[in-house]
Amino acid sequence: MPINNMNLTNFRVRGSRRFHSPVERLYHAYKRPHMIIARCNRCEHHISFRPNEILGMVFDEQSGGYTLLKGDICGAIKGRGACTNCGYITNLIHWPQAAYIQVTVPGGMVWAWSQDLLSALRARIGGDKVQLRRMLLGNPDLARFVNRIPKAALLTKNRARLLYKLKEFERELSK
Numbered sequence: 001m002p003i004n005n006m007n008l009t010n011f012r013v014r015g016s017r018r019f020h021s022p023v024e025r026l027y028h029a030y031k032r033p034h035m036i037i038a039r040c041n042r043c044e045h046h047i048s049f050r051p052n053e054i055l056g057m058v059f060d061e062q063s064g065g066y067t068l069l070k071g072d073i074c075g076a077i078k079g080r081g082a083c084t085n086c087g088y089i090t091n092l093i094h095w096p097q098a099a100y101i102q103v104t105v106p107g108g109m110v111w112a113w114s115q116d117l118l119s120a121l122r123a124r125i126g127g128d129k130v131q132l133r134r135m136l137l138g139n140p141d142l143a144r145f146v147n148r149i150p151k152a153a154l155l156t157k158n159r160a161r162l163l164y165k166l167k168e169f170e171r172e173l174s175k
C-alpha cells in the first residue's frame, strides 16, 4: 500500500510539471458547460440540454503523467434534453447548428452556449468593459469563451444587428 501511494504522488507531480503555467493548462482543457441551451427540432422552443461528461484527461504511460485532451468542442454532442413546450426528447445535438442563441452575420455565425455566455457576449460586443470585467472575474471558462469570439462578431458594421438579436434572445429566455 505505501508503495502504491508513493507512485500516485509521483504521477501527479510529474503530470503537473508538463505545464509551464496554469493559464496554458486552462486554455487547453477540453470542456463544455454543464448546461447548453439548444433549439427544439420540432417546435423551435429552447431546450435545456445536459451534455454527457467528456473525458478531460488521459493517463500517459510513457511519461507516467496525465495529459489534458485537446479537442473540438463543437460537432456531435451526446446528452439529454427535453422540450418543455412540446415534449420532444433529444439525446444528440449538432453544435453550433443546434444553438438556440445564434445570429448569422456577414462573415460568420455567432453563438453562445447559454444565458450567462449570452450576457458576456453582449457586453463584449457592446464594448461595456466594466460589466465584462466584472463578469470575467474568477471565471476562466467565461474568459476563454470571450477570447474566442469570432472576428465577424466584433466588426462595427455587424454590431447593431448583433446587439439587437442578442437582446431578443435574452428577453425570450427570461420569460
Ligand SMILES: [Zn+2]
Residues within 6 Å of the ligand: 040, 041, 042, 043, 044, 045, 083, 084, 085, 086, 087, 088
Ligand atoms: Zn419543442
